[in-house]
Amino acid sequence: MPHASRSASLPELTTLFGEVQQHFLDVIVPLWQGPGWNADMALPYEALDAAHQPLPPQRYRAMACARQLYLFSSLIGVLDNAEVRAAALFRSLQRHFHDAEFGGWFYSIDPQGKPLDQRKDLYTHAFILFACAHYWDKSREPLVESTLNAALEVIGRRFATGDGLYEACLDRDWITLETGPLQNPLMHLAEAFLATLAVREDAQVKQALSELCTAMHKHFVDPQAGVLMEKPLGAVDNWYEPGHQFEWYFLLESSPLLRGSKLHAALDRAFAFTEQYGVVQSSGAVRAMLDLNMDGRPKDSTQRIWAQAEYLRALTLRPDSEAAVLRQLQALQQRFLHAGGWHECRDEQGEVSRKDMPSTTPYHLATCYRGLTDYLR
Template identity: 30%
Template sequence: MKTFLKDTFFPFWLKHGVDELGGFQERLKLDLTPYREENKKRVLVQFRQSFVFARAYQLTNDSSYADAARRGLQFAFESYWDSDKGGFLHALDIHLKPLISNRNLYDHAFALFAMAHIYDVFKNEEGEEHLEILSWINKVSTYIDEKFKCDRGYYEYLDANNLALTNPREQNPHMHLLEGYLALYEFVGDQTYLDKASELVTLFCTYMQEPKLGGVVEFFSSDWSTYDEKLGDKIEPGHCFEWAWLLMEFSRLSNRSDVIQAAKKAYEFGVRFGYDQAFGGYFNEVNRLGEVSNEKKRIWPETEAIKAHVSMYKNTGNISYKEMAQRDLDFLLKNRLNENGSWKEHLSRELEDQTDVHPSTTAYHLLMAFLEFEKNS
């Protein structure tokens, strides 16, 4: 796995993922040239890819990756942060002008996640770079508390004036905010971040998990009391695995065993109803009863399943979970990854390639799975 990361994965992203316009490419065409048709550069991509290159530097000691991580982070700070009203703009156009000025909780969650990892990588380097990162962590965390925080959880979206937008409540941004806070607690060490993580875990256990079968529901009413009328029957097995892994991580960092049962229920739902016994891989969507509603298969649920299998193995010592992780990794290597370093983003149920573009955000999912498997195999 280390050989693949050093010889194929990281060089691919350094060659094709860096954008001459600034920051990182949003998407790649199948011929690996930039996909510009959307005329959009999201701040999310800048943070996810900065994380990838920082960890690449840590694993290889190649300064070109460190330079890419630093440039990407600085590009995000300079080009997306609203110095007057605070917050990161959601997207620029390809001329680096504001395109979507709304603030998304999802974006800010990944800002915290990326900065936590980058701080961990560069904290022992010469100079005071790590102090600047700590300053930005405090700035972004404070902004989230002041603008996104509400009575139950956080607003998912704000407009350009930091006013909350009315939408169904969503588990996904809260899930990644938990990921960001856990990374901050682990790498920065401030108890405040673990306390914030604990609040999100309570929100999950109270509202987000369907109580009978344990699936993670995507959309809710404004007060979380009911599932959203139009979208509340949607469950993504990949998110069940992500929550299972995060809850296990929370348990590890907090020494709280009371969340393990919720983690296992989410995990078991994903395996029972998400895995395709006939062809392998995981369905994109099922409903609350576990009935398949979208039988196509994106790549990221497979990476999240690998992480969850590993967590279950670490927690129980049951070798069957390790075997499932190996099975899914073998499936990924056989059916997803191409020799030139690209990948098959979309497959039909029968594993026919339906990829149209390569989203750069996939790199985060792949690297997280590879790192988790490698350090626990």
């Protein structure tokens, strides 16, 4: 993708990104190779505290396992032992979470490894598909592709509602729970479809992705503001999240298939609106939740590292964005990264409001840094 002409800030940006990437490889990833890894279960702990001790396990989620599978797949060829860890995570996904009786994957297991929440949710299945696509790209193992195919099959057969959308959650035996579709799982499904198409030609996936984006535009985009709501239009207590607007924008803008779609056009038009209300101009902090009925006043002003990373990644695909990319990378480094890892959340006043470091966050940093790498190329 062509970028606008580069300015004098490029050397500064390149140097800063080198520091941030090194921090990721030297500080963040080792947390999940060492203290964050439960060797007995061959699973990541859900979170570490500020002293790098695992929080007492309440559960292990398939989605967290899948995000770590993506993380270590992305590091194969970069980091020693990444291949070994990815293989262990893939085996654990199947051993701990696969439902041999009804198919699909459980949401979570308890600390002893017994099924805990046995429902089937789209968010989990989307991440399994996403992780398997990346891992298969690196490993080319037939078992990984067959798991990818199984995930695609179960998503299409069980979750699809027939109008391009998908149920957010079903019971263990696939009986409906009447959840209906929700924005966030559908976004990660789009991401997983794109990851699949990046590693193989697949006409069915291409069609499903196009139909999903058409349906998202019809059922989730507010006609006035052009933003994607978290629940279908007309739902009570609806809201939108700037982080998700930026995440969707990146997925759509980076895909030749989706660029130029109605959904892409809506989010492209709404980008400045989302920045105006969703980003604190003085600090570059991204607000968590906004309500269209409150004149842009935030519903929740928590500042989360994942939203910060998604805004930064989205900016790499905006025209003439170099100064903004540099500013936001500085904001990410100064506000969220530290010598012992990262701050997960800050409150409205900018105070650190969560001391723990979840195993799911490195996925957001890895995808953000991948976007920055492509941008600097």
